Amino acid sequence: MTTRLLWRFLVDRSGLILAFLLNTALILTVILLVASYEESPVTRLSREIGYTLVISFVLLLVYLAIDLARWWPFASQVESMLSEGAPLESLAHLPPAGNADQAMAARLATRMDSLWSTERLRLVQEYERQTTFANLWVHQMKTPVAAISVLAQESAQQALEELRPTIASIEEEAMEVADGLELVLNMARLREFAQDYLVRRVNLLETIREIINHRKKQFIRTGIFPEVDAVDADDWTVLSDQKWNRFLLEQIVANALKYASQTGAERQRLRFELRRSGTTVILRIVDQGPGIPPEDLPRIYEPFFTGENGRRFGGATGIGLYLVRQVVDRLGHRLVITSAAGSGTTAELTYEVAPADQGG
Secondary structure, three states, X not given: OHHHHHHHHHHHOHHHHHHHHHHHHHHHHHHHHHHHHOOOOOHHHHHHHHHHHHHHHHHHHXXXXXXXXXXXXXXXXXXXXXXXXXXXXXXXXXXXXOOHHHHHHHHHHHHHHHHHHHHHHHHHHHHHHHHHHHHHHHHHHHHHHHHHHHHHHHHHHHOOHHHHHXXXXXXXXXXXXXXXXXXXXXXXXXXXXXXXXXXXXXXXXXXXXXXXXXXXXXXXXXXXXXXXXXXXXXXXXXXXXXXXXXXXXXXXXXXXXXXXXXXXXXXXXXXXXXXXXXXXXXXXXXXXOOOOOOOOHHHXXXXXXXXXXXXXXXXXXXOHHHHHXXXXXXXXXXXXXXXXXXXXXXXXXXXXXXXXXXXX
């Protein structure tokens, strides 16, 4: 960076240096012409001309050195900020300007920082208002949705046989709405994730069974049978956050059921495979759905990306796996999703085993 800055300094002042050299050459030319015209011996002027040239070049070098000393701190700081990708907030911490051009640039940077700070504050306040409204609306909607689900369950017991499938569909749709509302809430909670999680001992096998029980009607309706394979150990206690871990597993299971159910295949399985590997527990969730096309697989964690399956089957938002990735990264787990078109999808999660003396 030092060489590049020094070269930029010299190039920027190349006009001044060239003008100095041309001016010196012109003065020497005039002196020589006058000496020749007056028939004065040039040898007599050679010493004086040499002294003049030396003094002139020394003065030029002194000027450039002083100018460089004034110009360097500001320029090197700006160059460092550009190369490191410094945030806009750093514009308010520029060093003192060394010349008029730098002072003008510093004033412009200060003005931009002020405008940016004002606009950022406005955007943050607007975002907070919208987030507060969305959270309030979601909480308000959860109550009537829960009531619809309860009423549907009660009505199914008293309804005529021909009406029960319709009531069951209403109950299933209410569950979908409830899941969507919970998704919105968790997306908002991610901003304050550090204040909303607690790593403790979590029984992974119990969590899987709770999810299967919670979605048993969906399993029955889609004709997909859950299978749990956890035979090589008795203790499946890992370190995680109970709520967030349940959320990410729910999202993976919901995706598997949604896409696998639309293939039309019969007697499908959704396998939950638990394995111990040293100090880690590996959970594989394997479905027999349509799989993910290879060109879509690198982008499945991008927000709002639905890919080919989203266009084929519909109902996709592109948010579920994005949130799963965010939660997994924050919890320090590892997630790998593999798939092939037409061959199902496998989500592999790796957890740290909870020490026997871990509290919680």
